[in-house]
Amino acid sequence: MSRWEKTLFPSADGRTSIHVEKWIPDDGQYVGILQLVHGMVEYIHRYDDFARYMADHGWLVVGHDHLGHGESVVSEREWGYFGKNPSDLLVEDMHTLRTMTQEEGRPYFILGHSMGSFLLRKYLARYGKGLTGAIVMGTGYIDSKTTGLAMTIARMEGRLRGWHHRSGLLEQLSYGAPYRQYDLSGRDLSRSWLTKDLRIVKKYYSDPKCTFTFTDNGYLGLFEAVRESCSPEGAAAIPVELPILMNSGQEDPVGDLGRGVRKVEELYRKAGIRDLTVMLYENDRHEILNETDRETVYADIEKWMRDRL
Secondary structure, eight states, X not given: OEEEEEEXXXXXXXXXXXXEEEXXXXXXXXXXXXXXXXXXXXXXXGGHHHHHHHHHTTEEEEEEOOTTSGGGOSSGGGTTOOOSSHHHHHHHHHHHHHHHHOOXXXXXXXXXXXXXXXXXXXXXXXXXTTOSEEEEESOOOOOHHHHHHHHHHHHHHHHHHOTTOBOHHHHHHHSOGGGTTSBSSSSSGGGBSSOSOHHHHHXXXXXXXXXOOOBHHHHHHHXXXXXXXXXXXXXXXXXXXXXXXXXXXXXXXXXXXXXXXXXXXXXXHXXXXXXXXXXXXXXXXXXXXXXXXXXXXXXXXXXXXXXXX
């Protein structure tokens, strides 16, 4: 069994208290530390089952709610809003939690899912030194022309309507062709893009913390992270000796049904990453930690980490 704790730290925005959760092996002993970076329009406690599994296998696990998410907001108006220089704020908060948690000589891994995967890829280019490994989960590739257009729209709307404006246009642009085979509304649970586990899909769409619309500011931060993480310059800035695991569902629309993940793999191989592992899970959708074969995914991640101690 594991123990669960929560705490706070001051955000890089200078005004927000960031909510942190920690899962600790019951005996207090651990082989290493895993930091979790959650995705867009969700929150860290959705990772409770996975975090408890890792803690039960001897890992200390920590994670926080991003600005604009979960318990790190004080009002519904702040959902999906980050602040000035939005993606930089999120990356700096990730680094604050790491500096709070990392211990001399102790193995330290970071896992980022979905939006968190793009933030992690940006983070690795800036702060990748000193990590034992990184797990880039549910990621994808979008070309700079597309992200540049999306950022232009986000800036125009933000300046015209205010940065807290919630844009239906940007939301529509974010869900392109790979999503068309799926239900994005929660009305047809069996066709959800998230997972084949109907119980989890139903819970997700009944949770206000998972069903709000991003602000223009939030979308700008997302597109900033995507553009930087998908650039050759961003890939080249990652330490080549850092082990990276990229794992996604083969049917994940964020990864363009596997094709986008392979593009990121190509980007990283060209950048000279020496220890790069790619795992695509057949028939799995976006949230592989919530998929029907999640115990296999959990075990694969834990083994990959142990192999790099």
